[in-house]
Amino acid sequence: MHGSLRVRIKNLPAKPGVYIFKNSEGRVIYVGKAKSLRNRVSSYFHADSGDSPKTRLLVREIMDMDYVLAGSELEALLLESNLIKRYKPHYNIRLKDDTGYPFLKLTNEPFPRLEFTRRVEADGARYFGPYSSAAGLRETLRFIRRVFPMRMCAEMKKSPCMYYHIEKCPGPCSGGISPEEYRDNIRAAALFLDGRAADVVVSLEKEMLQAAAEERFEKAAVLRDRLKALASVVSRQQNAVFADRQDRDAVGVAVEGRLACAVVMSVRRGLMTGHESFLLEVPDGETREAAMSAFLKLHYAHAGTVPREVIVSHEPPDADLINEMLTERAGRKAKLTHPKRGAKLNMATTALENASQKLADAAVKDKLDREKRRSMTIALTRRTGAEKPIVRILGFDISTIHGGNTVGSAVSFLEAAPEKDGYRKYIIKGSGRDDFSSMTEMAERHFRRVARGAEPAPDLVLVDGGKGQVSAAAKGIAASGFEPFPLIIGYAKKTGVSHIHGRKTPLMLAEEEPSSWLVRRVIAEAHRFAISFHRKKRGQAMTES
Template sequence: MASDYITEQIRGLPSRPGVYLFKDAEGNILYVGKAANLRHRVSSYFGAGQKLTPKGERMVSKIGDLEYFVTTSEQEALILELNLIKRHHPHYNVRLKDDKSFPYLKIDLGEDWPRVHITRRLEENGGRYFGPFASAKSVRQTLKLLKGIFPFRSCTRTITGADPRACLEYDIGHCLAPCIGLVSRQEYAEVIKQVILFLEGKQARVVKQLKGRMNRAAEALDFERASRLRDQIQALERVVEGQRIATTVKGEQDVIAFEEDKDQACVQVFFIRGGKLIGRESFVLQGTRYEEPGQIMTSFIQQFYASSPQIPPLLLLQHPMADMATLQGWLQSKRGGRVKIQVPKRGKKRQLVKTVAENARQSLEQLKIKQLASPKAISAALGEIKEKLNLPRLPSRIEGYDISDIQGTAAVGSMVVFDKGKPKPAHYRRFRIKGVSGADDYAMLEEVLKRRFKRASAASDSWAIMPDLVLIDGGKGQLNAALQAMEQMGVASVPAASLAKENEELFIPRRKEPIVLPRSSHGLQLLQRLRDEAHRFALGYHQRLRKKQSFASALDTIPGIGPKRKRALIRQFGSVKAIREAPLEELAGAKGMSPKLAKNIKEHL
C-alpha cells in the first residue's frame, strides 16, 4: 500500500515515456525503470490487486520517495535508464557485475604506425575497438594470440626509422622493426588491416592475402620472406581450425544464453563471424532472484550492447526479451543497419543456443566453486556450520554419505570427504551393499556406516582418520538410522547431521525441529555441495553396476558364451545393443568367436 505522499506523487505523473527512480527514506536509489507511460507503470506497483514477486514486495515496502525524467520516446528512455543504472547500481535492478570499465582491444588508426593495445575507455577518436571482453585475462589472451600471428609493434617509442638497433620482438619474429626502417608504412598498414580482418572474423580473406604475398615472394626468390609468411599462414590456419564448431552456421551472429542460480546469473556469449566461432565471453549478472527469464535477458542485452562497439545483424537468444520492439529499434540505431532477433525453437540454430546454454551452466558451476573455494568463504562456512549445528570444534573433515539403488537392485553406498572445505577425492570410498535384500535404504545406510567405522578401528591409513562431522543425504529417518549404526560401532561421540533435499532442512540429534539456514548461507552451500557430491559419486557407481549386470545377464543365457568370450565381446562392442546391431560377419570375427557362435548370439538377442 502506497503512503499518502507516494500516492500524491503518482497522481502528478505524466502519461508520457520516461524513466522513474524509486528511493528509500534516506534518498538511496532502490530501482531505476523505464516506461512508455510513466503514470500507468509506476501506479502498477501499488495497485490493490497487483501480484508482485517477493523481491518486488520487499522493494515496494522500502519506497519512501520517487523521481522521474520525461523523455521524447521509449528509445530515449531506454538509453537514459541504462546510464542511470550504470551510474547508481541500484540494489533491485538486474545489473552486470563489475561493468564500470570493461576492457577492449584498441587499434589507433590515427597513428602513423598503429599499435594494438588494451584500453578501458571508448573514445570517438578514429580508433577501432573490439570487445568488450569479460576480464583483463581474456583480452590479454586474445592479444597474445594476435601477437603470435601478426608482427605489429607493441612498444610506445616514437618511430623515426633511425634507431641504432631493434628490440627483442624483432629477433623472435614478432615485429617488423619499423624503428630501424626495415618496413615501409604501406607494408605495416597491410599487417594492421589483416589484424582488423582477423578480429572481424574474416580469417579466410587474411589467409588468401598472405598466400598471395608468399607466392610473390617465392617468385622473387625472397625465400626468407616467403618462409616467414608460410609460418604465419600455418599459425593462422591452426587458429581457424580451432574455431570450427559442430553446428553448421552461416554469417555473423551473437548467440546468447544464461544459467541462473539464486541472485546471480552467468551469461555466455558466442561470437560467430563468417560461420566460425571467433570468441566467447562469460559475464555475471547480479540481482536476478525472482526475475523472469525475459527480464534477465533484456537487462543483459541493454547493458552489454550499450558498451559494445560492434553489433552483428543477427542475435540468437535463449529467451525472448521484454519490450522487443523498442530494444530492436535501439540496436538498429546503434548499428546503423538492420538487426534481427530470433529465439529459435528447432533446427541447427536451436542446437547452437543449447550449446551456449550448456556452456553458461558449466561457467556458473565453476563460478560457484570459485566463490565457495575462497579462503574467506570457506572460513565463514565452517564457522557457521560449527555454530548452527552446535559442534564441539570446527568441522575440518566432513564425510558425506548417500545410497543409490532401484528397488534394491545394484544397491551401493558412497562416502565423500571434504577436508577444510574442499573435496579430497583420494579419500572417497564406494560400498557395494552385501547384507540387505530389497529396498531398505535405512538398513543399507547402517551397513555402509558400520563397514566404514569397522575399518577405522583396524586401519592406519585414511580409514583411521575420524570425521569432525558425518552428513547424511536425507531427513530425520536417515539420520536416526545413521546414529544407531554409529552407536553400535562405538563412535556415538562423532557429530552427525542430515540434509533433506526438498526444503534444504538440516536435522541434528536431540532436536525435534529442523534447522533452516538462508539459501545465501555459505555454511548451507558448503553442505549442499558435499551432499550433492556424495549423490553424484553413489549414482555413478550404481549406473556402472547396472550396466554391467544388464550386459552380463543378457549374455549369460547364451550357450557357448563363457566368462572369457563375454569379456572379449564387452571389450570390442561395449553394449548388448551394439552386439545386436553388429553384422554377423563382424561378430564372427571377434576374438574367440566362430560363425556358429555368432549365429547363436544373434538368435538369442
C-alpha cells in the first residue's frame, strides 16, 4: 500500500458509510459497508487480515479508495446494495443477470395501469417483484390484462384509442367503465400479484351472485369467465403450508465454485403461491452464509413486497442489520428466521434443495455454453485465417435518419459472450452526413482510447456493412495511431458476404457454420445497441423542440 493511501485511511471518519476499493486502472473492485469507516477499512491492511484467499487477493489489487458517509449503518447497507448493482465489482457477490431483474409497476394515476419495468423509482407507484423470468412475467401481465381489464396506453387520451377498438382496454377515457369498477379491477389485480388469488375468487363469486340476483346477466357472465380463468391458478395454491395464514418467504442458497443460486419460495395467507430463482456470481471460497447475506440485501432492498417473515436456510452473519432493513422496507415489523425444527425448517430445507438442483442445472448449462462458445471462436479463427486466436471481438454500427441525431455503438464480446461493461455509445460530432465518415470518426475515437489503455484491444473488429464501412473503420483506426492493426471484417446481412480488410477475396460463411452464427450475433447486438441509443436521442430532440 502506497503512502498517500495509508494517510487517507488513517484520516477516515469513524462514522457509518460505504467504502469503495479501486484497482490500478481505476475500476471499482469491491464495495463494502461499515459502522465505522476508519476501523473497517484499516482492518483490511492489518497483519492478520488475510485469513481468506479472497481478502488476500483483494488487498493486493487495492490502489485507490473512495467513500460515502451515511446517516446510519442501515442507510449504508442500502447504499452498498445500490452501488454493487451499479458497479458490479469483481470481489462482491452480485446477481449474475446484469440487466436487472424485471418488475411489474402499478402506476400512480387516477386510472392506473400495469407495465413491465426493470427500474424501481420513488415515483409513488407500487412495484411487484423482482421476478426471475422476463418471458414468464410478460405472460403474467397478458393474463392479468385479460382477466382484469385496464388501460394499456402510456398517456390517456380524451377519446378511445386502438386498444379500446380491439377490445384490449375498457375505455376509461370515454366512460366505457365507471371509476368504481375500474378501481375494483385494479384492486383485484394487485391482490392477484400479492399471491392472494383465492381472495380474488371469493370476491368475484360474491359479485357474480349479486349480479345474477339483480338480473344483470351480462355482468354475471363476464364475472363467470374471469372465475374460470382464475381457477387453474387458484388450484395450484390450495395446499396450505401454515395454518396461521401469515405471509412468509423461504430463502435457500446453494454455492458451488464461483456460482450460487438463491430460491425464494413465497407463502401468502398460509398458501404456497410460487417461487423464483436467482443466479449469483461469487468470489472463490465464499460461504453460503455470506452468499445468503449478500442475496437478502440485493433482493429485499429493491423488492416490491416484503413479507412479515423471511425464513432462511443459512443464517447470515449480519442477521440483526438485515432484520432492521426488512422492517424498514416493509414499513412494519418484519423478521428473519433461521429455524431449527418444524414446518419452517421443512420449508427452508425445500428452498435449499430447489436452490441446489437449479444450481446443478445452471452449472451443466454453463459448461455446455462455454464449450459451444469455444467451438465458435476456434471456428472463426480458422475461417478468417487470423494469426492469433480470436478471443475479444469489437462490433461497430452507426444509426441515423437522414443524417440527424447520428450515433454509433461499440459492443464487446469476450470468448463469444457479450461483455456489457465494455459497451460504448458515441454521439457523432463531425460534419459528415453519411455512414462512412461517421464510422471513421467513431473508430478513431474508440481506438484512441484503446491506444492509451482505457479500453482493451480487440482481436477482431466487426462492422455492419460492406467494403465501404470496412475501409472507413480502417481509416479511423489508422488515424488513432493504434498498433498492431486489428483484423477488420464487414458483414453484409443481405448477401451474407464478409469483406476482410486488406484482402481481395471475400469470405463466404454458410449460415449453419458456428463462425457465421457468432458474426451475426455480434452484428445484431451492435445494431440493437445503436438503434436503442438513436431512438433515445431522437426522442430527446423531439421533446426539446
